[in-house]
Structures are given as C-alpha cells and as structure tokens.
Amino acid sequence: MEIVVLIVIVAALALFLIATYNRLVTFRQRVKEAWADIDVQLKRRHDLIPNLVETVKGYATHESTVFQNVTQARAAAVAAGASASPQERAQAENMLTTALRSVFAVAENYPQLQAVQEFKDLSENLTATEDKIAFARRFYNGNVRDYNTALQTFPTNVLAGAFGFKSEEYFELADTGEREAPQVKF
Numbered sequence: 001m002e003i004v005v006l007i008v009i010v011a012a013l014a015l016f017l018i019a020t021y022n023r024l025v026t027f028r029q030r031v032k033e034a035w036a037d038i039d040v041q042l043k044r045r046h047d048l049i050p051n052l053v054e055t056v057k058g059y060a061t062h063e064s065t066v067f068q069n070v071t072q073a074r075a076a077a078v079a080a081g082a083s084a085s086p087q088e089r090a091q092a093e094n095m096l097t098t099a100l101r102s103v104f105a106v107a108e109n110y111p112q113l114q115a116v117q118e119f120k121d122l123s124e125n126l127t128a129t130e131d132k133i134a135f136a137r138r139f140y141n142g143n144v145r146d147y148n149t150a151l152q153t154f155p156t157n158v159l160a161g162a163f164g165f166k167s168e169e170y171f172e173l174a175d176t177g178e179r180e181a182p183q184v185k186f
Contacts, residue, residue: 030143030146034136035140035171037140038133049074049096051122052122053071059110060109060113063106069102070100073095073098073099077093152167
C-alpha cells in the first residue's frame with residue numbers, strides 16, 4: 001500500500017513538472033509569435049516610408065533636412081531590427097515616428113501634394129500600418145505580461161529558474177511626451 005501511495009505522489013509530481021514546463025514554453029512561444037507580428041508590421045512601415053518621402057520630396061525640394069532625418073531614423077530603425085531588445089527597438093521606432101511627423105508637417109504646407117492620389121494612398125497605408133503596429137504592440141505586451149506573471153508566481157518561479165526561463169521586456173514608448181494627451185488651442 002505504501003508503495004502505491006509513493007508511486008501516486010511521484011506520478012503527480014512528475015505531471016505537475018511537465019504541465020508547468022509546457023505552460024511556460026507555451027507562454028514563451030506566444031511572446032515570440034507576438035514579437036514576430038510587431039516585426040512584420042515594422043518592416044511594412046519601413047518599406048512604405050521611402051515611397052512617401054520620395055512623393056513629398058518631389059513637391060518640397062528645399063526641405064532636405066526633414067528628408068535626411070527621416071532617412072537616418074529609418075536606417076536606425078531597420079538596423080535595430082531583430083537584434084535589438086524591445087526597449088532599444090522601441091526607441092529607434094519612436095525616433096522614426098517623430099521624423100515622420102515632420103514629413104507630414106511639410107506635406108501640410110503643399111495643398112497640391114494633398115491632392116495627389118499616390119500621397120493619399122501612401123498616407124492611408126501608413127496610417128493603417130501604424131494602427132496595426134499599435135495592435136501588435138498591445139498583443140505583444142499582453143503576452144509578455146502573462147509570461148512574466150507566470151514566471152513570478154509560486155511555485156512556477158522556482159521551476160522557471162531551474163528550467164532557465166527568463167522574463168521578457170515590454171515594448172513601450174520611450175518618449176513620455178507621447179503618453180500625454182495633445183493640447184488643443186483655439
């Protein structure tokens with residue numbers, strides 16, 4: 001009878017270890033999948049930007065500093081690529097976002113540009129991509145939250161350390177000014 005109880009306890013412990021390990025692997029894979037979604041949307045954004053810059057450049061040739069800033073910010077964001085941490089990647093993407101705002105500010109000074117269909121299409125595509133990036137960022141951060149929570153709860157935290165699981169970083173806005181609501185003045 002004692003041996004049966006011992007076998008049941010060992011089997012229950014083994015099942016618990018297996019279930020915990022598999023749960024952590026599932027969470028980690030969801031984080032990786034969510035990061036890949038962000039990567040796809042950022043690549044799409046990076047591919048749209050040169051076309052947008054060239055379109056605006058045709059109308060605003062004397063605004064070369066703005067275009068250089070966008071080109072440099074895009075290059076930095078592309079270079080950050082998959083090798084950078086989420087925090088470093090977010091910083092590079094935030095610099096690119098700031099530079100893109102300059103392009104749209106320049107475009108506002110050229111009403112004839114606003115009427116060009118190619119500019120309209122690129123602007124709409126970029127806006128849609130920005131929305132997809134925001135969604136992918138929320139999805140990623142939600143998966144990171146779930147994974148990190150699982151890593152920090154007892155008894156999983158003890159087993160996670162033994163299995164070599166490490167917490168993940170959130171993909172957050174680096175510029176605190178972007179968190180503030182815009183001020184409207186009349």
